[in-house]
Amino acid sequence: MKIHNENTMLLQSLKSDCSKCSGLCCTALFFSEMDGFPENKAAGKPCMNLQKDFRCKIHGELEKRNMKGCIGYDCFGAGQQVTQSIYSGQTWQSVPEQAKEIFDVFIVVFQLYQIRYFLLESIVIFPAQVLKNDIEALLEENELICSSKPQDIIIFDVEGYRSRVNVLLKQVCNLLQKSLGCENKKCPSDFLGRNFKNKDMRGLDLSTKLLIAANFNNCVFDGTIFLGADTRDADFSNADLRDAVYLSQGQINSAKGNRKTKLPQYLDYPITWR
């Protein structure tokens, strides 16, 4: 059974385009060496490798230097939205007195874009069509906030909105699993570093599961739910993820795979997959 309808191209609109951003993720966010970034850095301070033109000095060496945090990060297009649309090309460099505001806006818009991604995917999941009106209402709210004034964006109650979206996403997952007859399918309790090569993963709910370093070689993931799953170093070589659900570019960037891995058409092959 096919899970998504043909309109998955909607999700393409949330691809990040670093050439239209001002290095916001490399500046606004706190990160640590332990998580695969080059240094322990406070929020609001530019990374030591970020150049004046907002390009990364070591971009071509991220893999060699084991910068897994940088490779795995994806902003869902929030960076270009904040830089180009909300601030009309002005940046934390050109208007330093507004830098803090720009970073605060980015942090909220990033979260809203991440949520928007899951809502846009929900719209194209066949069994979720009965929830279309509710999904569209939450999407409209999201678009309205993201096009508001910076001060209104900053004070928006993201957690309250996220809670409402999570209730709906749970409903989508239940409908999906029911339509696949997988609502009682047993899900392994532990994935960390375990071998699932050739195993049947269809229709499983892997939401928030730690899939770190698990081997999923040659598995098929039709209708498998990846909402918030930690896929760091999970191996998807030769696997079929075309009809996986709530799978994001960041999860794919953090995982392993090869050119025989089949991805949904709205996700790109990471530079590290050969």
Ligand code: SF4
């Ligand atoms: S190393 Fe490059 S990609 Fe990573 S945070 Fe620094 S500037 Fe950004």
